Amino acid sequence: MAKKEILLSIIFMIISMTIYILTYQFPQQTVALSPAVFPRFVSACLFILSVALLIQGIAGVKKDSEQKKVQSTIYKVFILKLLLMILLAFFYTRILPIAGYAVATPPFVAGAMLLFNEKRGIWIIAVSIITTALLYILFRIVFKIPLPRFSLF
Amino acid sequence: MAIIQGFLYVLHPSHFPFLFLGVAGGIIVGAIPGLTGSVGIILLLPFIYQLDASTAIVMLCGMFCGAIYGGSISAILISIPGTPSAAATVLDGYPLAQKGEAGKAIGIATIASTTGGIISTFCLMFIAPQLARFALKFGPEEYFALMIFGLTIIASVSGESLVKGLISGFFGLLIATIGLDPITGYARFSFNIPNLMTGFPLLPVLIGLFAISQIFIQLEAVGEKSRHFRQKIKNVLPSFKELKRLSTVIIASSFLGTFIGIIPGTGGTIASFLAYSEAKRWSKNPESFGKGNIIGVAAPEAANNGTTGGAMVPLLSLGIPGDVITAVMLGALLLIGIRPGPLLFKEHPEIINSIFAGMLLANVLILLLGILSVRLFPQVLRTPAAILFPVIFTLCFLGAFSLNNSVYDMFIALVFGIIGYIMRKNNFPAAPVVLGVVLGPIAEDELGRALIISHGDWTVLFQSPLAIFFYVISIFSLLSSLKRQFSIHSKTK
Numbered sequence: 001m002a003k004k005e006i007l008l009s010i011i012f013m014i015i016s017m018t019i020y021i022l023t024y025q026f027p028q029q030t031v032a033l034s035p036a037v038f039p040r041f042v043s044a045c046l047f048i049l050s051v052a053l054l055i056q057g058i059a060g061v062k063k064d065s066e067q068k069k070v071q072s073t074i075y076k077v078f079i080l081k082l083l084l085m086i087l088l089a090f091f092y093t094r095i096l097p098i099a100g101y102a103v104a105t106p107p108f109v110a111g112a113m114l115l116f117n118e119k120r121g122i123w124i125i126a127v128s129i130i131t132t133a134l135l136y137i138l139f140r141i142v143f144k145i146p147l148p149r150f151s152l153f
Numbered sequence: 154m155a156i157i158q159g160f161l162y163v164l165h166p167s168h169f170p171f172l173f174l175g176v177a178g179g180i181i182v183g184a185i186p187g188l189t190g191s192v193g194i195i196l197l198l199p200f201i202y203q204l205d206a207s208t209a210i211v212m213l214c215g216m217f218c219g220a221i222y223g224g225s226i227s228a229i230l231i232s233i234p235g236t237p238s239a240a241a242t243v244l245d246g247y248p249l250a251q252k253g254e255a256g257k258a259i260g261i262a263t264i265a266s267t268t269g270g271i272i273s274t275f276c277l278m279f280i281a282p283q284l285a286r287f288a289l290k291f292g293p294e295e296y297f298a299l300m301i302f303g304l305t306i307i308a309s310v311s312g313e314s315l316v317k318g319l320i321s322g323f324f325g326l327l328i329a330t331i332g333l334d335p336i337t338g339y340a341r342f343s344f345n346i347p348n349l350m351t352g353f354p355l356l357p358v359l360i361g362l363f364a365i366s367q368i369f370i371q372l373e374a375v376g377e378k379s380r381h382f383r384q385k386i387k388n389v390l391p392s393f394k395e396l397k398r399l400s401t402v403i404i405a406s407s408f409l410g411t412f413i414g415i416i417p418g419t420g421g422t423i424a425s426f427l428a429y430s431e432a433k434r435w436s437k438n439p440e441s442f443g444k445g446n447i448i449g450v451a452a453p454e455a456a457n458n459g460t461t462g463g464a465m466v467p468l469l470s471l472g473i474p475g476d477v478i479t480a481v482m483l484g485a486l487l488l489i490g491i492r493p494g495p496l497l498f499k500e501h502p503e504i505i506n507s508i509f510a511g512m513l514l515a516n517v518l519i520l521l522l523g524i525l526s527v528r529l530f531p532q533v534l535r536t537p538a539a540i541l542f543p544v545i546f547t548l549c550f551l552g553a554f555s556l557n558n559s560v561y562d563m564f565i566a567l568v569f570g571i572i573g574y575i576m577r578k579n580n581f582p583a584a585p586v587v588l589g590v591v592l593g594p595i596a597e598d599e600l601g602r603a604l605i606i607s608h609g610d611w612t613v614l615f616q617s618p619l620a621i622f623f624y625v626i627s628i629f630s631l632l633s634s635l636k637r638q639f640s641i642h643s644k645t646k
Contacts, residue, residue: 004579012320019327019342027339032609033601035334035341042330042593046323052316078373085372086571089365092550093563105547112543117375131544135551143203145555 002060009054016046081115088112101147105132156278159506163514168208172511175215176518182216183223184533185541186233187371190220191481195359196545198485199552207504209489211511213482218270218461218515220478221421222523225262225454226530230255238421238457241429245442245449252445253384256527260389261447262454263523264396265403269455270516272407273414273462277469278509280415281498284470288495293603294614298623300596303473305627306417306480307585308634315638317581325589328353335594336601348561353569357553357562358590359484361569362583364549368542369574375538389527395447402432402448403455410456414463417630420476421457428456458519462512469493469508472595477584484591 020043023036092108109128118124139145163172175197182193193216201209224236229246242262249258291299307322308315331342332352343349391399406428413424432452433442442449464475472494474480486493491504498505553566573583600614607613614620 008579022342032605033336035337035339038597039330039341042323042326046320046327049316049320049323053320056316081372082369089567093560093567097560109543109547112546113539116539116542118539127540131547135547139551139555143200146558
């Protein structure tokens, strides 16, 4: 945890410094509140807090190094599943506007079910089709919310 | 009487089903471990856009009250609190279920929750309009000070680490600075990308931080053996003698919960544990607590539902949330075009009356649904994760898409889902991010207006006694959070 804290504190420090520097490109306003004031204040506070987290992390590294880190196979499988889930969601956001809701959603639901360890094939097919149909009724028919349709261009 | 108009509105056949769906949905999301009231409210948002403001807010209130009650069901049946505020209910609720009295435990929890909710709504109806009338006198400098106080709630909802909670809060504030500056209209950090000109849309950010990150967390639990309740539920209603014995503790805990709910930064978890310990302290038989004492179920349940009306007091009258779920509620209200605060009472009294009537009726529905559908609760808890979470995952993306018909919004939801997951895995709470995103722009807007009125004189911020009062309680709020952190650390050492 301590090493992760150090890494995250460095990330937050970089973000806050970048934001602070970028505010110098903003136009200056003398009468009321300049657009740079609020982001500068927030990024300065974030930087200070990140330094506090860095110190906290460095202090914690000693304790962590005494404990032997065991990365179990279960954890590795989970990370793989998580990455696949993110990838699945990413492809869904890409394919949905092209293939349309009715084509893109069943494989997405089926993929997510597989990642959640559902192994019964018929069950996966049935749930993915029923979910797609029910959500279509809910969004499109009941609440009149448009959903993406198949389009080549 | 204005409240009668509120009742007539909510009970209208075209509005009442939405309250019913809100309460029933709230009970379900509250009962299922892994889903919370905040997630329920966020999943509801894409649909309530299509409704008129009063119906939408009534549905949200139903979801809020239902979810707080729903948490007690899994706490009693499988010893896993569905919501954090039901954690104290496990202590005596689960032992009662093990004795074969799960029905009675749920019955008592239902009656206590309903009483707590109704008492707190009456307190809300009495206190909120007075507070709003007083708040109408606020100028931009007082509002800015109030928002600063609202932001110090970040420290109270920070969880284990104050530093991490504050980082989350400031990260939220930073996200809020992206897009058009409220005073000059200058597009900040947009890098000439049109989508960034208006900043990150709130709904996909909320969906990502709360719902998608939760699905990623649930993925980790795949393969773990889930607990099931296999007994037959019977004898739901307690006897008249038992009810008489419980009445004092239920009423006292309801008022305690309401009072705690009004204090920003507290919430149902603190209220329920405090009510439990008070009930134990005043009991003639304290050693029976933890072994299935019915008072140990009634006290926390009356208190946590008591916080519902209490937490709505600062939210509706001042526009500052009292806890995590009301922070999400605030975001939801802003999204449907309602800015809570004193002006809402003045300009839209019909919405306020609908909220009051809706919350009272929501609690009556909790009583009816809780008693009549008690035998269905074990079935709800048996919903397989392999079906539930993929369906919610799809709902999240369609919800994000629905607002602007935008694939970009779906992508934002995914990005914030990943950010939310990384934050939660490293003990950075998500609630402060929401507080920052929601309250940040309001605070900046009020600061800008105060400075325009004073021709750029910053001392205007410290000239109003009321503003100074808010700064003082902000400092007090931060110091009390610091003190709590130090005491937690010294105990763990």
